[in-house]
Amino acid sequence: MKNTMKIAIVGLGVIGKVHAAALAEQGKALYAVCDIDAAQMQAYPEALHFTDYETMLREAKPDAVHICTPHYLHAPMILSALEKNIHVLCEKPLCIHKEEIDMILAAEKRSSAQLGVCQQNRYKKASVFAKKYLEGKSFTNGYGTVVWERSDAYYRSGAWRGKWATEGGGTLINQALHTMDLLQWMLGMPKTVSASLSNLHNEPAVEVEDNAVCFFGGDSQITLLATTGAGHDNPVEIVLHADGETLRILNDTVYINEKPVSFEEQAPLLGKSCYGIGHSPLIKDFYDCIESGRPFPINGEEAAKVIRMILACYESKGKQVSID
Numbered sequence: 201m202k203n204t205m206k207i208a209i210v211g212l213g214v215i216g217k218v219h220a221a222a223l224a225e226q227g228k229a230l231y232a233v234c235d236i237d238a239a240q241m242q243a244y245p246e247a248l249h250f251t252d253y254e255t256m257l258r259e260a261k262p263d264a265v266h267i268c269t270p271h272y273l274h275a276p277m278i279l280s281a282l283e284k285n286i287h288v289l290c291e292k293p294l295c296i297h298k299e300e301i302d303m304i305l306a307a308e309k310r311s312s313a314q315l316g317v318c319q320q321n322r323y324k325k326a327s328v329f330a331k332k333y334l335e336g337k338s339f340t341n342g343y344g345t346v347v348w349e350r351s352d353a354y355y356r357s358g359a360w361r362g363k364w365a366t367e368g369g370g371t372l373i374n375q376a377l378h379t380m381d382l383l384q385w386m387l388g389m390p391k392t393v394s395a396s397l398s399n400l401h402n403e404p405a406v407e408v409e410d411n412a413v414c415f416f417g418g419d420s421q422i423t424l425l426a427t428t429g430a431g432h433d434n435p436v437e438i439v440l441h442a443d444g445e446t447l448r449i450l451n452d453t454v455y456i457n458e459k460p461v462s463f464e465e466q467a468p469l470l471g472k473s474c475y476g477i478g479h480s481p482l483i484k485d486f487y488d489c490i491e492s493g494r495p496f497p498i499n500g501e502e503a504a505k506v507i508r509m510i511l512a513c514y515e516s517k518g519k520q521v522s523i524d
């Protein structure tokens with residue numbers, strides 16, 4: 201189906217290109233692109249080009265914008281688009297400061313446009329199966345492990361990376377966010393956390409944490425172990441427990457009491473394997489929601505849950521704090 205919507209992307213770096221490829225794969229034309237680095241837009245000659253976001257919103261007047269910029273720009277860019285009733289699909293994280301959550305939720309309420317956030321791992325078949333399997337069951341306990349590599353070269357690949365002011369954190373808000381989101385989505389929102397974070401990187405430009413051990417409590421008990429100091433991107437593992445039952449997710453396989461149920465993903469892998477295949481089905485669902493008037497499931501409030509968990513981890517410094 202050809203789209204009649206005017207779709208724009210701001211930020212054509214690593215992930216902006218994945219959004220552009222997903223739109224192309226779905227036959228959706230790109231109406232406008234914006235990047236402060238004009239060279240990033242050269243691959244999209246069919247679209248209007250802008251180097252300033254506000255100018256793009258004002259002059260191109262898109263119906264929807266994909267925000268694929270560094271973390272600190274998400275909140276102001278979301279607010280500006282929602283105020284103009286432009287639909288927003290923002291890359292994770294929703295934002296990096298607590299005050300921004302309230303501002304975004306209020307703007308979302310005032311706007312006639314939808315806000316969606318790209319927490320695409322919820323769209324993997326194994327995640328969808330697990331979520332459905334857990335319905336009505338008493339799973340309230342689980343853990344996730346993220347053991348990945350982010351080298352010095354990775355941190356040097358963008359001036360915004362590795363800094364509190366522009367990335368808003370490290371391993372938790374950037375890499376482990378997806379796993380933390382899946383754990384709370386499947387087990388329920390925890391009320392407290394004790395977290396111990398460290399920075400073992402040898403690169404002085406990396407201010408943020410690259411290791412985290414987080415114990416979440418409340419109605420659900422969640423443990424998250426995350427590091428980006430490993431020598432390889434290992435598969436993420438999630439294990440959930442109920443009385444006498446275990447559910448384990450590893451890659452595209454869900455193990456119920458260690459018996460495997462495998463899923464063949466139909467969507468293409470458009471970026472690095474650690475991003476998973478979720479961008480395509482998520483983007484498709486976002487536009488299906490807009491076209492049908494159905495609310496997109498990962499809206500501001502839903503995406504804010506994992507941000508509240510992460511900001512509480514940053515506040516914790518080893519002590520138990522509440523998540524609010």
Ligand SMILES: NC(=O)c1ccc[n+]([C@@H]2O[C@H](COP(=O)([O-])OP(=O)(O)OC[C@H]3O[C@@H](n4cnc5c(N)ncnc54)[C@H](O)[C@@H]3O)[C@@H](O)[C@H]2O)c1
Nearest residue numbers: 211212213214215216234235236237268269291292358475
């Ligand atoms: N969902 C996922 O799995 C996933 C994977 C990778 C990245 N991401 C997220 O995508 C976002 C971008 O990450 P990335 O790796 O693509 O970063 P990147 O540095 O490769 O790309 C960012 C782009 O934004 C542009 N930019 C910066 N300031 C701008 C401004 N004011 N106006 C317009 N353009 C501007 C830069 O020139 C660059 O091209 C981050 O939020 C990141 O966490 C998500």
